[in-house]
Amino acid sequence: MDTNKRPDTMQRINTPALAQAFIDEQVAALRAQIGTGKVLLALSGGVDSSVVAALLINAIGKQLVCVHVNHGLLRKGEPEQVIEVFRHQMDANLIYVDAVDRFLDKLAGVADPEQKRKIIGKEFIDVFAEQAKQQDGIRFLAQGTIYPDILESDGVKAHHNVGGLPADLQFELVEPVKFLYKDEVRTVGKQLGLPDNMVYRQPFPGPGLGVRCVGAITRDRLEAVRESDAILREEFAKNGLQGKVWQYFTIVPDFRTTGILNGKRTYEWPVILRAVNSVDATAATVEEIPYDLLRHITARILQEVKGVNRVLYDLSPKPVATIEWE
């Protein structure tokens, strides 16, 4: 039997009752696979790893060790939410690693997009492996692999940062959602009681805000990306666009433009807004944000985000442009 093929008999999980049946079945299967063993999971806070964490917490409680690596490129409020939901609400065994300085120091001065991605990926594996080595008796590694990852990339989680653990850290894999499509993962996540903003989260690249802080990342420009992104997300949520628009974010390029404030000339960064609709990220169209909302978001960013004096809206579809800026 091909263990990477979704069974033909598997029903599409599209109701709470079917999600609950899947959860019950997986909890039993996980207990049978893991027994009294210990499981390690890299918990990013994205929907896939969060659903895997919640399933495992239901199945084996504190035998699960979650590692949340804050690489400094997460969105505003994300590390805090992971800690709140998993440590405080679900009482999980969660190791929070503040690796912000480590990542940003390694990235300092690196402008090439692929080089940036490589550094982020390698550093992530190093940090995770160091944490794994500090744990005694881990036998299993849980992963949020989903069915499209198997279909598209031979079982390697698409763009996933974890995939190349050192040879002395070879664990048995635990992949409870590997036959699920994204919408099914969300239905299961909702049934597991995860918060809506975790379950219905827009796609977020592995290298995080790093690819939206164009060129060599600096802390102040990264902060401008994070703060402007938070304003955009807040306004989209308030105006009914969260969950409707496929992906939306801000970019801060590595050049400045002139402005004027209180009679004095300024020389600061522009912020670019991007909001696109897509089915599978291979093509995308631009969302037509209502003009009043654009004006309101612009005013807030200009007033609230330090170092910014100009806001632009990216009208380019994919192709010819890509969704991200680098």
Ligand code: XMP
């Ligand atoms: P592009 O920019 O190629 O993006 O049109 C297509 C989709 O992929 C996401 N993306 C990434 N995801 N690691 C990821 O995990 C990456 O390096 C990466 N680059 C782009 C992007 O956000 C969009 O959803």
